[in-house]
Amino acid sequence: MNSPTVRIARLSARHPWRALVGWLLFVALCLAVGSAVGTHEATTSDYRVGEAGRAEAMAADGHLERRPTEQILVSARSGALDTRAAGAAVHDLTARMKRLPEVAGVAAPVRSPDGRVLLVEVAIKGEELDATGKVGALVAQTEAVQRDHPALLVQETGSPSTSKGVDQQRDDDLALSEKITLPLTLVTLLVAFGSLAMAAVPLLLALSSIAAAVGLAMVASHLSPDVGVGTNVILMIGLAVGVDYTLFYLKREREERARSAGRLSSEALVELAAATSGRAVVVSGLAVAASTATLYLASDVIFSSLATGTVLVVLVAVASSLTALPALLSVLGRRAERRALRRTRRGRPARRIRDDNGGRFWSALLRPAARHPLATLALSGLALLALALPLSGLKITEMTQDTHSRAIPAMRVYDRLNAAFPDRRVTHQVVVQAPAAESAEVGGALRALADRTAADPLFTDFARVRTSADHRTSTLELRVPYLSDSPQASASLDRLRHDYLPATVGKVPGARYGVTGDVARYADYPAHQDSKLPLVLGALLLVTFLMTLYAFRSVVLGLLGVVLNLLSAAAALGLLVLVFQHTWAESLLGFHSTGSIGSRVPLFLFVILFGLSMDYQVFVVSRIREAVLDGTPTRQAVVEGVRRSASVVTSAAVIMTTVFVSFVFLHIIEMKQIGFVLASAVLLDAFVVRVLILPAALLLLGERTWWPVRPPRIGASDPNPALVDVG
16 A cells, blocks of 8 residues: 555545646646647658658659649530630639749640640649648639639649648548547446546546647657647547546545445545556556557557557556546545535435446356356357458558548549549659769660550550759659559559569669659558568567566466457457458448558557557456455456456446547548447457456466466565555
């Protein structure tokens, strides 16, 4: 009862208003400092991976990098295009665009093969990522031309305007997600506690933790750049774990209050909760943070940004449960004591707080594992393995621009662009670096390469060569008449890299070369992730084992935790494949199947799920271990511990699932997949793994569960006090 967790809780409970004011000041300080330093956003160079990334870096060295470009289509609203009217509109558009400081250049108009559409390309100054903030000025001018020429259809598309549309759609989706999640979370907490005041505590603490983490993430972005999704992850994970940690703590405090029947003060009850559930929360939070930190090993700016947001919000949520939560419980407890005293003086009986010991429902649900542990373990394990079977057909791809929702106006124009100009659908950029003395030979090799592709039906006959001012860098642009996510586009990249380039540019002495472009990026990113996957998963398994070993001093529990986490993650990923790689659920969940899973989803699932599963693992096994410390035989302690923790685990799982399910309603396909797979994983972990498989396995293991150190009974000689104070 004198651990750091208890000492902090005791101090907060004895001086609640100081603790609450201190917490609010901390949140305000985080936001103030974050706002002052601002967010350092990732640059184009931060995203470079693989051969495509190396080629982009070489092009940038020679100032030949691709400029962000917008495409404006001018066409008739119906019938044939009026050439004179279209020419006037293009002249007006060109003049307007050239006056903009954001514009680097305006290309001459190009007529589509059928003569129905004119295309004007406008290059934007700066890097690709910066163009999203600049494209608004271009869109405004396009809209002005449309107003001045109402008989024509003047529309704009391009990567910058599409990215801007995606960002706006994501913001709108997240606002809808919050409208769904917050009320449902509050209702779940009301059911769990039966009190609006108690239900509001987890929600308010979670929201304050999210606010503080957002401010800290702005500061951290100067060490690990933000990719624009950090706040989304903080919101999703922060609401899930923030409510969960508070829920674990609150449930234990109410349990101790019911058990004491008024004999203990609010401060004493807070200390008891801190000594048990409080330490479990700390261990769980550290486990989630340590598991998520393995994402840094992926050497990817997106995963690093996700890891930073998750680690920060989890640690802040743990801090709130150690400081602000005990203070709130003390304030609410004192108020309850005063109300009870007034009722007693008036001759009314004091209200009793129900000790939630699991109830008949959970006793019935646990009966199969208690009576037939081997059969329960076998059947439940086989069921999860059956769900994991679709993994054999897992196809991982990078989600391309073609997968964005057509609710975005720029995407509908993008489809018109591809239909009107099929020869401009994909552009490969070949980049060559060689000594300046080899410039002429490089030029000859690139022309030979262009001749080969011109005779290949996978390519068009377009070819454009550019050379840097110092003659050390040259580029060749080649076009493919297929969409970027098509098999033909992938085949053209493979043929270019493995056949044509080695036979031409590859023969130039001292030349370094590579291919970049959208197709190359979409191919190289999953390959990069595949190369990092063994390292990240190996580190993740090791961290899970070591954290369990630290919490319970049991090698058996450490190995069991790794196996169970792998099983639930595999089952959830199998469900994801079953739903999203096929078309049967498209209308149900509102998506268009790409026949694949986003390249970031599996790794993100494993890392986040392994961390979140530790919440349930630590909380359930802590209750079991607590009973063992009291002298209860392990087999009896398993049933009692799972039964007493079942309701809080259920409530936590329902809240987490509500948060994750809300992301299924987003338009972005990868966010849909992440929301679905995390919700599925949490439900499977809470209702199958922790209620059926875990107790069945522990009952079969018996006293071997604690090998090599069996927990001593409280009061016995214990050379390691940390083994007693686990909770």
